[in-house]
Amino acid sequence: MVQAIDYQRVGDIAVLKAQNPPVNALGIDVRRGLLSGIERAEQEGARAILIYGDGRTFFAGADIREFGKPMQAPGLPDLCNRIEAASAIVVTTLHGTALGGGLEVALASHYRVAVPSAKMGLPEVHLGILPGAGGTQRLPRLVGCEAALDMITTGRHVSAQEALERGVIDRIAEGEPREIGLAFAQELLDQSADRRPVCDLPPPAAVDFDAAYTRVLAKGRGQLSPAVAVRAVQAAAEADSFADGLARERALFQELMENDQRQGLIHAFFAERAVSKLEELKGVTPRAVSAVGVIGGGTMGAGIAAAAVLAGLSIVIIERADQAAQDARERVLANLSGAMKRGKITQDQYSEIASDKLQVATDYAALQHVDLVVEAVFEDMAVKREVFAALDAHCKPDAILASNTSYLDLNEIAAATSRPENVIGLHFFSPAHVMKLLEVVVADKTAPEVVATGFALGKQLGKISVRSGVCDGFIGNRVMNAYRKAADHMVLDGASPYQIDKVMTGFGFPMGPFAVGDLSGLDISWAARKRRAATRDPRDRVAQFADWLCEAGNFGQKTGKGFYVYEAGQRGGVPNPQVAELIARDQAAQGITPRSFSDEEILRRYMCAMVNEAAKTVGEGIARRPLDVDMAMVFGYGFPRYHGGPLKWADLQGLDQVLRDIETYAEQDPFFWQPAPLLQRLVADGEMFQSLNAM
Numbered sequence: 185m186v187q188a189i190d191y192q193r194v195g196d197i198a199v200l201k202a203q204n205p206p207v208n209a210l211g212i213d214v215r216r217g218l219l220s221g222i223e224r225a226e227q228e229g230a231r232a233i234l235i236y237g238d239g240r241t242f243f244a245g246a247d248i249r250e251f252g253k254p255m256q257a258p259g260l261p262d263l264c265n266r267i268e269a270a271s272a273i274v275v276t277t278l279h280g281t282a283l284g285g286g287l288e289v290a291l292a293s294h295y296r297v298a299v300p301s302a303k304m305g306l307p308e309v310h311l312g313i314l315p316g317a318g319g320t321q322r323l324p325r326l327v328g329c330e331a332a333l334d335m336i337t338t339g340r341h342v343s344a345q346e347a348l349e350r351g352v353i354d355r356i357a358e359g360e361p362r363e364i365g366l367a368f369a370q371e372l373l374d375q376s377a378d379r380r381p382v383c384d385l386p387p388p389a390a391v392d393f394d395a396a397y398t399r400v401l402a403k404g405r406g407q408l409s410p411a412v413a414v415r416a417v418q419a420a421a422e423a424d425s426f427a428d429g430l431a432r433e434r435a436l437f438q439e440l441m442e443n444d445q446r447q448g449l450i451h452a453f454f455a456e457r458a459v460s461k462l463e464e465l466k467g468v469t470p471r472a473v474s475a476v477g478v479i480g481g482g483t484m485g486a487g488i489a490a491a492a493v494l495a496g497l498s499i500v501i502i503e504r505a506d507q508a509a510q511d512a513r514e515r516v517l518a519n520l521s522g523a524m525k526r527g528k529i530t531q532d533q534y535s536e537i538a539s540d541k542l543q544v545a546t547d548y549a550a551l552q553h554v555d556l557v558v559e560a561v562f563e564d565m566a567v568k569r570e571v572f573a574a575l576d577a578h579c580k581p582d583a584i585l586a587s588n589t590s591y592l593d594l595n596e597i598a599a600a601t602s603r604p605e606n607v608i609g610l611h612f613f614s615p616a617h618v619m620k621l622l623e624v625v626v627a628d629k630t631a632p633e634v635v636a637t638g639f640a641l642g643k644q645l646g647k648i649s650v651r652s653g654v655c656d657g658f659i660g661n662r663v664m665n666a667y668r669k670a671a672d673h674m675v676l677d678g679a680s681p682y683q684i685d686k687v688m689t690g691f692g693f694p695m696g697p698f699a700v701g702d703l704s705g706l707d708i709s710w711a712a713r714k715r716r717a718a719t720r721d722p723r724d725r726v727a728q729f730a731d732w733l734c735e736a737g738n739f740g741q742k743t744g745k746g747f748y749v750y751e752a753g754q755r756g757g758v759p760n761p762q763v764a765e766l767i768a769r770d771q772a773a774q775g776i777t778p779r780s781f782s783d784e785e786i787l788r789r790y791m792c793a794m795v796n797e798a799a800k801t802v803g804e805g806i807a808r809r810p811l812d813v814d815m816a817m818v819f820g821y822g823f824p825r826y827h828g829g830p831l832k833w834a835d836l837q838g839l840d841q842v843l844r845d846i847e848t849y850a851e852q853d854p855f856f857w858q859p860a861p862l863l864q865r866l867v868a869d870g871e872m873f874q875s876l877n878a879m
C-alpha cells in the first residue's frame with residue numbers, strides 16, 4: 185500500500201513526500217505520516233527535514249470531509265506545533281496550491297521555498313471557519329497585521345512573487361519541488377543556519393482591529409467567518425504569549441465550526457463541484473465547439489457573445505438589419521472594454537478579438553460552419569420558432585441549436601426543427617459575461633451528447649452549469665416567481681416592499697426582491713403576468729399594484745422610477761411615495777384590512793415559499809437533486825452562499841418546522857401554499873434533502 189507520507193534519507197536530510205491525491209489534503213493518514221516522519225528524522229539524527237508534495241500540488245488544506253466529525257490525533261494544530269519544535273531545520277517546498285492547513289504546515293516549518301507558479305493562501309473563511317492550525321498567529325508575525333488581515337479575511341490566493349515580497353516565503357526557485365527543496369536544505373546546512381521558528385518572532389504591531397472587524401463584517405453581508413478571523417489576528421498582536429494566541433485562535437475556530445454558516449459554506453463547496461457531475465453524462469463525449477453563432481445581439485446576445493470570445497471561441501452574431509448588427513457589435517465591444525478595465529483581458533487581446541473573433545451579419549449563410557448556435561431573440565414563441573426553422577435549414581446537420589429562452593416551452597421550439605435531438609436550452613443570466621449561472625435545459629428529445637456539450641461549453645465559459653428539465657421558468661425563474669409572489673401577497677396584506685427588501689438583505693441577499701425588480705425592469709414580469717393571465721387559476725391571489733406602476737410607465741431603474749426613485753448620480757434609490765398609494769388602492773379594491781408583519785414572519789414566509797417551490801422542482805424531476813436548486817439560487821439569484829442554498833437552509837432549520845409553517849399559511853391561502861409532496865414525504869420518513877444529494 186502506498187504510504188500517505190513517504191520517508192527517505194538523502195544524506196543529512198530526511199525527505200517527507202506527501203502522496204495523497206488528488207490535492208494532498210491533510211487527512212488523518214497524512215497527519216500521522218508527517219508526525220512519524222518528524223519523529224523518525226529526529227531519532228535518526230537527520231540535520232534537516234524537507235517536506236514537499238507529490239503530484240499537482242503541495243497540501244491544499246485540511247481534509248474538508250473530516251469536518252463535523254471527531255478529530256483523530258494528531259490534530260493539525262498539534263502537528264504544526266510539533267513541526268515547528270523539530271530539532272532539525274525544517275524546509276518546505278510549495279508548488280501548485282498551498283492552501284489553508286497546507287500553508288500553515290509551511291508557516292510552521294523554518295524555511296520556505298516555492299516554484300514560480302505556486303499559489304498560496306488561507307481560504308478558510310470561504311468554508312465558514314478561520315485558519316485553525318496557527319495561521320492567524322504565525323502569518324502576522326511574518327508579514328504584519330495589515331497584510332495578514334488582507335490574506336486571511338479575503339482568503340485570496342497569493343502568487344509566489346507577492347508572497348516573496350511580503351515575506352511569506354524565503355525564495356522562489358525554478359525546478360522540481362524535491363530538487364529545489366533539497367538544494368535549499370543543503371545550502372542551509374552548509375551555512376550552519378539556525379532553526380527559525382516563527383513562534384519565536386516578536387508579536388506584530390497592533391492595528392485598529394475594531395475598525396477592521398466592522399469593515400469586514402459589513403463587506404461579508406452577514407458572513408461571520410472573515411470578521412471573527414479579525415479577532416484571531418488581534419490575538420497575535422495582543423495575547424500575552426504565542427501559546428495564548430493559539431488558544432484564542434482555537435476557541436474562535438471552534439465557535440465557527442459549530443455555526444450553521446460553516447455547514448452552508450461546506451455544502452456549497454462540494455455542491456459546486458458535484459453539480460456538473462451527472463450520472464447520465466458518465467462516459468458521454470461532448471462534441472467539439474470552436475465556432476459559435478448568436479442570434480439576436482441585444483442585452484443577452486451581446487453578453488453571451490462576450491462570454492464566448494473571452495473564452496477563446498469565435499463568434500458570429502446574426503441581427504435583423506445592418507444597423508442592428510453594428511449596434512450588437514458595439515454592445516459586445518463595450519462588454520469587452522468592461523472586461524479589460526477589470527483586468528480580464530489586455531489591450532492586445534481586446535484588439536485581436538475585435539479584428540479576428542467577432543463577426544456580425546444579417547444573413548444566416550454566415551452560420552454554415554458554426555458548431556453551436558445560441559438564440560437570444562425576443563421572448564416570443566412565434567419569433568423563436570421562425571428562427572429555429574431557419575437555423576435548421578442553414579446550420580450543418582450536427583450543429584447544436586440552443587435557446588436562451590427564460591420561460592418558453594423548449595419542446596415546442598425543438599419541434600420547429602427536423603433535429604430535436606440537437607436542440608437544448610442554454611439559459612444565461614444577465615449580464616451573461618459576468619453572471620456565473622448557466623441553466624442547461626434538457627428537452628424531451630435532447631441527445632445525451634448534446635447535454636454533455638452544453639456542460640462542456642459551460643465549463644469553458646467559466647460557468648456553474650445546472651441541469652434543468654422543461655417547465656415554466658426552469659429551475660431558477662420558477663422558484664423566483666414563487667417567492668416573488670409570496671412577497672406580493674405580504675405587501676397586499678400590509679407589509680411594505682421596503683420592509684421586505686430590508687429583511688432579505690438582512691438575511692444576506694445583495695438586494696431585496698423589489699429592488700431587484702427595479703434593476704432588471706418591472707416590464708419583464710409585467711409581460712409575463714399578462715401572458716399567464718388567460719390561463720390563471722381563479723383561486724390565485726393577484727396583486728395589481730405592480731401592474732399599475734408599469735401602466736404609468738415606471739419600469740424601475742431604466743425609467744428612473746419603480747418601487748424606488750433613482751436620482752442621477754445617487755447610488756441606489758429612495759422609496760417611491762406613489763407606491764404606498766397604489767398598494768392602498770389595491771387593498772381597498774380587494775377588501776383587505778392591512779396588518780403588520782414582524783421581520784421574522786416576513787423571512788419565514790419568503791423562505792418557505794422558496795423552499796416549497798424548490799422541493800416541487802426536485803419532486804417533479806425538473807431538478808435532479810436538491811443541490812442543483814441550491815446552486816442555481818446561489819449563482820444566479822444572489823442567495824447567500826453561507827446559507828448553502830434554499831434546501832440546505834431548510835435542512836438546517838428542520839424540515840418538520842418548515843412544513844408546519846407552510847400548513848399554517850395554507851389555512852388562509854390553500855391554493856398558493858400547497859405543500860410539496862416531496863417535502864411531506866421527507867418529513868414523514870424523518871429524512872432531509874441532503875439524503876437525495878448523493879444520487
Ligand code: 3HC
Nearest residue numbers: 209244245246247248249281283284285307315316317457
Ligand atoms: N479536502 C477534501 N477534498 C478536497 C479538498 C480538501 N481540502 N480540496 C479539494 N478537494 C477535492 C475536491 O472536492 C475534488 O473532489 P472530486 O474530484 O471528488 O470532486 C478534488 O479534490 C479536486 O478538487 P477541484 O475539483 O476543486 O480541483 P481544482 O484543481 O479545480 O482546485 C483546489 C484545486 C484549488 C485545491 C481547490 O480544490 C480548493 O480550493 N480546495 C479547497 C482548499 C481549501 O479551502 N483549503 C482549506 C481547507 S480548511 C483548512 O485547511 C483548515 C485548517 O486551517 C485547520
Ligand code: NAI
Nearest residue numbers: 480481482483484485502503504560561562563589590614
Ligand atoms: P433584447 O430585446 O435586448 O434583444 C433581442 C435582440 O434580438 C434584439 O437586438 C433584436 O434586434 C434581435 N432580434 C429579434 N428578432 C430577431 C430575429 N428574427 N433575428 C435576429 N435578431 C433578432 O432582449 P434580451 O433581454 O437580450 O432577451 C433575449 C432573450 O433572452 C429572451 O428570450 C429573454 O427571455 C432571454 N433572457 C433575458 C434575460 C434578461 O435578463 N434580459 C435573462 C435570461 C434570458
